Amino acid sequence: MKKLGLLILSGFTLMLSGCSGINVLDPKSSTGKDQAYLIWLSLGIMALVLIVVFILFAYFVYKYRYSEARKDYEPVDVEGNRKLELTYTIIPVILLIILAVPTVRITMEQSPDTSASQKPEDGTTKIEVTGRQFEWEFKHENGASVKDELVLPEDEDIEFNLHSEDLIHSFWIPELAGKVDVFPNKELNYVIRDVERGEYEGKCAEFCGVQHTNMTFSVKVIGKEDYKAYINDLK
Amino acid sequence: MEISIFGFSISAPSDVIAAWISTVIMGGIITFYVVKTNKFPLIWSYLRTTNHRKIGTLYILFGFLFFSRAGLDALLIRLQLAVPNNEFWLFQFEKYDQLFTTHGTMMIFFAAMPMLLGLMNIVVPLQIGARDLAFPFLNAVGFWLFFAGALIFNFSFFLNSAPGIGWTGYAPLSTSIFTPDVNSDYYVFGVQVSGLGTIFTALNLIVTIIRHRAPGMKWFRMPLFTWATFVTAIMILLAFTVLAIALYLLMFDRMFGTKFFSGPDGDPVYWQHLFWIFGHPEVYILALPAFGIFSDIIPTFSGKRIFGYSAMVFSIVLIGFLSFTVWAHHMLTVGLGPLLNTFFAITTMTIAVPTGIKIFNWLFTLQGGLIRFTVPMLFSLGFIPSFVMGGVTGVMLSVSAADFQFHDSQFVVAHFHYVILASTILGIFAGIYYYYPKMMGLRLDETLGKWHFWLFLIGYHLTFFPMHITGLNGMPRRVFTYDPGDGLTVTNFMSTIGAFLMGAGILFFFWNIFKTHRENEPVSDDPWNGRTLEWTVPSPSPEETFDPMPVVEGMDPLWIVKKEGREMRTTTDHRSTPIARDSILPVLMALSLAALTFCMIYQWFIASAIFAVGLFALFIVRSFTDEKKEHYGKGEAS
Ligand code: HEM
Ligand SMILES: [Cu+2]
Ligand SMILES: [Cu+2]
Numbered sequence: 001m002k003k004l005g006l007l008i009l010s011g012f013t014l015m016l017s018g019c020s021g022i023n024v025l026d027p028k029s030s031t032g033k034d035q036a037y038l039i040w041l042s043l044g045i046m047a048l049v050l051i052v053v054f055i056l057f058a059y060f061v062y063k064y065r066y067s068e069a070r071k072d073y074e075p076v077d078v079e080g081n082r083k084l085e086l087t088y089t090i091i092p093v094i095l096l097i098i099l100a101v102p103t104v105r106i107t108m109e110q111s112p113d114t115s116a117s118q119k120p121e122d123g124t125t126k127i128e129v130t131g132r133q134f135e136w137e138f139k140h141e142n143g144a145s146v147k148d149e150l151v152l153p154e155d156e157d158i159e160f161n162l163h164s165e166d167l168i169h170s171f172w173i174p175e176l177a178g179k180v181d182v183f184p185n186k187e188l189n190y191v192i193r194d195v196e197r198g199e200y201e202g203k204c205a206e207f208c209g210v211q212h213t214n215m216t217f218s219v220k221v222i223g224k225e226d227y228k229a230y231i232n233d234l235k
Numbered sequence: 236m237e238i239s240i241f242g243f244s245i246s247a248p249s250d251v252i253a254a255w256i257s258t259v260i261m262g263g264i265i266t267f268y269v270v271k272t273n274k275f276p277l278i279w280s281y282l283r284t285t286n287h288r289k290i291g292t293l294y295i296l297f298g299f300l301f302f303s304r305a306g307l308d309a310l311l312i313r314l315q316l317a318v319p320n321n322e323f324w325l326f327q328f329e330k331y332d333q334l335f336t337t338h339g340t341m342m343i344f345f346a347a348m349p350m351l352l353g354l355m356n357i358v359v360p361l362q363i364g365a366r367d368l369a370f371p372f373l374n375a376v377g378f379w380l381f382f383a384g385a386l387i388f389n390f391s392f393f394l395n396s397a398p399g400i401g402w403t404g405y406a407p408l409s410t411s412i413f414t415p416d417v418n419s420d421y422y423v424f425g426v427q428v429s430g431l432g433t434i435f436t437a438l439n440l441i442v443t444i445i446r447h448r449a450p451g452m453k454w455f456r457m458p459l460f461t462w463a464t465f466v467t468a469i470m471i472l473l474a475f476t477v478l479a480i481a482l483y484l485l486m487f488d489r490m491f492g493t494k495f496f497s498g499p500d501g502d503p504v505y506w507q508h509l510f511w512i513f514g515h516p517e518v519y520i521l522a523l524p525a526f527g528i529f530s531d532i533i534p535t536f537s538g539k540r541i542f543g544y545s546a547m548v549f550s551i552v553l554i555g556f557l558s559f560t561v562w563a564h565h566m567l568t569v570g571l572g573p574l575l576n577t578f579f580a581i582t583t584m585t586i587a588v589p590t591g592i593k594i595f596n597w598l599f600t601l602q603g604g605l606i607r608f609t610v611p612m613l614f615s616l617g618f619i620p621s622f623v624m625g626g627v628t629g630v631m632l633s634v635s636a637a638d639f640q641f642h643d644s645q646f647v648v649a650h651f652h653y654v655i656l657a658s659t660i661l662g663i664f665a666g667i668y669y670y671y672p673k674m675m676g677l678r679l680d681e682t683l684g685k686w687h688f689w690l691f692l693i694g695y696h697l698t699f700f701p702m703h704i705t706g707l708n709g710m711p712r713r714v715f716t717y718d719p720g721d722g723l724t725v726t727n728f729m730s731t732i733g734a735f736l737m738g739a740g741i742l743f744f745f746w747n748i749f750k751t752h753r754e755n756e757p758v759s760d761d762p763w764n765g766r767t768l769e770w771t772v773p774s775p776s777p778e779e780t781f782d783p784m785p786v787v788e789g790m791d792p793l794w795i796v797k798k799e800g801r802e803m804r805t806t807t808d809h810r811s812t813p814i815a816r817d818s819i820l821p822v823l824m825a826l827s828l829a830a831l832t833f834c835m836i837y838q839w840f841i842a843s844a845i846f847a848v849g850l851f852a853l854f855i856v857r858s859f860t861d862e863k864k865e866h867y868g869k870g871e872a873s
Contacts, residue, residue, distance in 0.1 A: 021722070024640045024707040038637040046627040053594060053623045060601040061616060064537070066608065075604045080543035080596075088595040089588060096584045099634065104577050107635040111573035167407045168503060170568065170643060174709030178639020181568045184407065185502060188570040201721075205643040205711045207401050209408065210328045213714040 023174045028196040028221075032177035034106050041102060045095050112180040112190040124191075125153055125227075129162040131169035131182040131204070134211035144234035148217040153227035154197045163187040170206035173219050179205045195221045248325055251395045258393070283817040285371035286778050287356045290378045292674055294353030295667065301385055302346035306741065308338035313698075313734040316727050319719040331715035332399030336422070337392065339402030343517070344426055345385040347659045351524045352381075352436050354666045355464045357674055357776075359440060361769035362458045364449025364781050369442040371815035372862070377436035379825030384429025387832055391421035398422035401713060403514070404485070406496030406506040411489045420489060420836045427482045428832055430475050432825075437471035440464055443813075449768070450809050451787035455548070458767045459541065462548050463527025466555040467520050473559070474516040481509035490838065504569055511562035519558040521655060523551060525662025526593060529615045532669055533597055535765055536612035537604030540791055543596040550589035557586045567638045576635040583633035590626060594619065609763065610684030614665035617692045618657050625653030628703065643713075646706025652699045664691075664744075669763065671751075676775035678758045683747035687740050694736025701726035701733075766794035771803060784809045816862040824853050 025036050127150070128139035139145040152158055162171055164182045171190075172179035175198070180190040204215035222230065247255075269275065281289055312334050315323040326334055356374065360367055368374045391397045398418045400409045409419050444465045448457070457465075485506070487493040494501040534541045541547060563571060563579040571579075597619060606612070628650040632638050641647055664687070671679050705726040710717055717723045761770040770793055772780045783805035789795050796803050827850040834843035 022704065022707045023709045023722075032640075035637050035640050038634050039631065039640070042631040042634050042637065043627075046630055049591070050623060050627055053598070054620055056595075056598050057601075057616075057619055060598060061606060064601055064604050065606045070605060073605050075537065075539040077540045078542055078599075078603065079540070080546065081599070084599070085543050085546050085592065085596070089592055092588050092591045096587060096630075099630070100581060100584060103580055103634045103636065107577045107580060108573045110636045110639070111576045112568070112570045113572045114570060167413055168405065172709075172711070174640070174644075178636070179568055179642060180639070181570065183503070183570070184497075185499075186570070201709070203709070203711055207332075207405070207408070207643075207713040209413065210332070212332075213328075213716060 027175060027177060028198055028200070029176045029192050030194040031110060031192045032175075034110065035178055038102060038106060042099055045099050049092070049095070110178075110191075112188045114186055114188060124157045124159055126159045126161065127152070129160050129171055129182065130165060131162070131171065131208075131215075132165040133167070133209055134204075134215040136171075136202070136204075136215070136217045138217075140231045140234070142231050142235060144231050146234065150202060150217055150219045151227065151230050152195055152219070152221045153224045154221050155194055156224070157191055157193045158195060160190045160192070161187055162190065167208055168206050169204045169208050169215065171202070172205040173200050173202040175200040176219070181206055197221050197223070247395050248330070250325060250330070251393065254393060280817070282822050283819050285367075285375045285815045285817060285821075287360050287367050287371070287374065288674065288776050288778075290374055291353040291356030291358075293378055294349045294356060294381070295674075297382060297385065298346050298349035298353060301341050301389075302350070303741070304389070305338050305341035305346055306738065308334050308341070310734055310738055312338060313731040315715055316717075317731040318728065319717050319721070319724050321716055327715050329399050332401075332713070333392075333397040333418075335713055336398050336401055337388075340388065340398075340422065340426065341385075342655075343402060343521070344429055345381075345388065347521050347655070347663070348429075348433060349381055349385075350663045350667075351521065351659065352377075352433070354528065354663065354670065355440060355460075355467075355524060356436075358666075358670060358769060359461050359464050360443065360447070361673065361772055361776055361780065362461050362767055363444065363447065363452050364768050364785055364787065365443055365447035365813070366780055366782075367813040367815050368439045369446055369813055370439050371813055372818060372821065372857075373435050374439050375818070375821035376824060377432040377439065379821045380432025380435065380828065381429045382432075383825040383829035383832075384425050384427070384432065387428060387829055387836075388421055388425030390833075391418065391425070396421060403510055404506075405510075406485065406488070406503045409485060409489075409506075410497055412497060417836050420486075423482050423486050423489065424832045424836055427479060427486075428828060430479055430482070433471055434475050434479070437468040437475070440468040441472070444468075447810065447813065449781065449785055449787050450806055451792075452768075453787075455545065456787055456790045456792070458527075459530035459544075459547055459551070460524070460527035463523045463530070463551055466551050467523045470516050470520050470523075470555050470558065474513045474520065477509055478513035478517075481506065481513065484509075490835075504566070507566050507569065508562070511565045512559070514565065515562045516555075516558045518651070518655065519554055522658040523554065525618075525658040525666075526551065528662045528666045528669070529597065529618055530593075531767065532611050532615045532665055533600050534791075535763055536607045536609055536615075537601055538607075538764075539600065539604045540766070540794070541596065542599040542602075543592075544790065546592055547596055550592045553589040554586060557582065557589070561586065564633055564635075564638070567635045568642050580633050580635040584630060587626065587630050594623060594626075609668075610679070610681055610688060611665045611669035611763075613685065613688045614661045614668065617688065618661045618665070621657035621661070621692070621695070622654060625650060625657055628653065641706065643711055644706035645702050645710045645712055648712050649699045649702035649706060652695075652702075656695055656699070661692075664688075670769075672758045672762050672774040673769060673772075673776050675752075676757055677751050677755065678762055679751050680747050683743050683750065687743040687747060689740075690743060691737050691740030694733045694738075694740060697733030697736060698730045699733070701729040705730070761793075766791040768792055778815070783807060811866075814862050814866070818860070820853060820857055820860070824850060824857075827853065 027033055027036055126141050130137040135147055137145055137147050138150045162180060162182045164184045166184060169182040170179050171182055176195060177192045180188055198221055200219040202217040202219050204212055281293060311326055315321055315326045315331060396418045398421050400414060400419055400422060404422055407413055444461060484495045488495055496503050496506045530541055530547060561579060561583045563575060564583045567576050632641050632650060668679050668684055671677060705723055708722050710723050758774050760773050786804040786806050827846050831843045831846035
């Protein structure tokens with residue numbers, strides 16, 4: 001039992017620390033980096049709890065196990081212990097507050113909503129995203145639109161205005177940042193900041209029918225000048 | 236595949252044909268066995284029974300049957316996902332969609348729920364000194380409605396019309412615009428009918444616990460499984476009603492042209508709200524009874540009372556309450572706006588606190604005890620670290636902005652299997668091993684039980700631990716394949732191996748049951764050195780229990796008298812007890828409702844009206860055969 005606990009724990013740390021190659025933990029935008037920070041923070045805080053529980057568990061199970069030597073031992077009934085119980089009520093509350101503060105800050109900043117910014121600010125590129133069974137269409141600011149291939153300028157903030165022509169899809173580029181659902185009856189806006197140069201894969205994350213698995217698209221982040229040339233060529 | 240029988244030619248996919256053939260063969264074997272050993276009287280008695288132990292046993296029997304079916308689906312899912320770009324049998328595209336939909340729906344509604352309700356049925360009356368549930372007839376109706384719902388749902392597959400909309404049935408995919416065929420109707424009606432039975436049983440449990448406790452069994456002397464059942468039953472009453480309404484509206488959208496969940500006035504997000512107002516409490520409806528089982532098993536095999544009893548009760552109640560305040564954490568990516576996303580993140584985090592209290596109280600119950608590693612105890616011990624790992628990812632998911640990454644990925648699949656399997660499934664197995672003496676008068680084999688436990692536990696971690704990584708590497712849920720270049724191959728393959736280890740564990744469980752019944756060695760009333768009332772009645776528990784009625788003198792009443800080396804005091808002065816009388820009406824009612832529903836699915840409205848009349852006629856028959864008639868108006872008759 002004890003061995004199992006240790007095994008799981010070491011597996012846990014090994015797999016996560018050894019794998020900085022994991023997409024979501026190594027994202028290529030500052031929006032995604034904030035999210036990865038929250039993931040690491042919450043994992044770190046929760047790992048504390050996990051370690052305490054595992055150690056207590058292994059220790060108690062080992063120490064108080066039935067054995068020939070202890071077979072006549074008569075356990076004493078303990079009703080409880082107010083102080084102890086308060087301790088493990090209050091400490092988790094404190095840990096959760098520590099986690100809640102950055103959660104609130106980043107969530108308030110990043111949550112998708114329904115109000116689009118009217119005029120794009122400097123450094124922001126707008127992309128209109130349309131989802132339909134089973135393809136994606138991306139319309140750039142100059143009106144040019146492309147299917148299943150999304151090209152973006154590097155180091156810009158990208159504002160996606162998303163809507164669907166049939167049912168609910170979900171727009172997700174794991175290597176860049178988190179997902180946002182795409183609805184038929186409303187337009188949602190989601191901003192991914194400071195995207196970095198590279199090639200990524202985008203997917204549909206909301207089950208939308210038979211070809212859901214194949215509702216993927218390719219993402220290329222290229223230099224700003226190249227981007228301008230690219231959208232002009234599309235026209 | 237095309238087959239022609241007697242000149243008719245039927246075309247059906249090979250998996251459906253395989254299912255028909257194996258069902259016919261199994262049916263043949265069972266019929267042969269029944270005829271040969273003349274089990275007809277036994278079957279007839281179970282069809283008519285209203286006894287809580289027998290109904291509980293039926294719940295567990297059929298729950299386990301559907302668990303096996305849904306488990307088979309899980310293995311097929313894992314085979315399809317074992318390697319990249321796989322084409323296993325025909326489980327791609329809609330066949331894969333049907334697999335995960337059946338797997339999820341059956342596991343939740345037709346496996347986990349009934350097995351828990353079965354344990355509640357068997358154990359709660361014995362724990363509180365009740366002779367039966369408050370309304371034995373209604374109890375039978377509740378069970379047979381669950382059975383009817385499960386039958387309807389299962390039937391869809393045999394007609395090659397299994398639903399493929401996920402267990403969450405999200406609109407607008409589930410509306411007739413996108414899935415006009417009967418497949419989705421099977422989902423709507425199957426879940427609706429069994430949900431009705433669940434509501435009845437919940438009502439029954441609430442009244443039983445309020446009204447039929449033995450003299451001296453005060454609220455704060457009740458065993459924790461009874462407490463958990465009480466809170467769970469109240470939650471069922473609230474949550475399943477919401478589900479019933481949601482399904483009802485969806486039925487109207489599908490069949491009668493309303494537009495609650497689409498169009499200019501409707502909104503698909505309404506469905507998500509309704510579903511998760513049911514769905515989140517549901518996961519605690521599955522977890523709390525399991526917590527209760529562990530809270531009774533751990534003290535028994537530690538040889539000391541539960542640590543912090545009142546905190547345990549308080550946290551059950553608090554979890555029950557909070558579970559109704561967090562539903563939108565399943566909807567953080569639908570654009571509810573920053574304020575709501577933050578609000579639901581915080582409410583979700585708070586649930587971790589009472590849950591943590593419970594974990595530490597279990598740990599400190601172990602401290603200073605004398606821990607006996609019996610099979611029920613092993614399952615309970617395996618639960619603690621495993622569940623905490625699921626709890627950890629739960630808190631991580633509550634961090635809204637991080638959830639934009641986790642949501643609808645394999646990470647979420649890993650998380651909810653971690654919590655549901657650790658609590659509900661390990662809890663059910665712990666409960667079955669622990670209470671098998673009360674159910675059957677036999678004790679399951681300990682050695683085979685240990686094989687079952689270790690294979691299952693190791694397989695469980697091997698399946699679901701790597702799945703976290705799969706998700707963080709960007710694999711969505713509900714997809715049937717991935718590319719070799721996606722970096723998902725290794726972890727997926729590990730998951731598949733783990734799933735088969737779990738399957739092997741279940742085979743040991745089958746073998747164990749077979750062996751135990753073959754050897755047929757009767758067991759004593761109190762084989763585990765128990766602490767509570769259920770260990771004072773014979774094994775298996777007879778239909779007339781607690782005669783004379785025991786007087787409860789504190790928490791762990793049996794332990795008290797054991798320590799003082801005396802018998803339990805008894806009394807004849809107690810509340811009137813439930814009146815149970817066998818009846819075939821519950822089965823008939825459920826069957827006519829099933830027939831009615833079946834006709835509704837195919838929109839044969841005249842036929843369904845006829846069955847409705849039949850059902851109504853059965854109500855009238857029932858009102859003339861009410862076994863309590865002689866007692867009405869006479870107050871507290873005993
Ligand atoms: C016994 C071993 C089990 C294995 C190997 C297993 C495997 C899986 C897998 C791989 C999926 C994801 C399918 C996909 O997203 O494409 C899944 C989904 C699911 N499983 Fe399990 N599972 C098991 C047991 C259970 C149990 C015991 C429950 C609940 C009591 C359960 C409930 C669910 C639910 C609700 C879904 C979601 C279905 C959906 O997306 O609509 N599973 N399972
Ligand atoms: Cu999709
Ligand atoms: Cu939830």
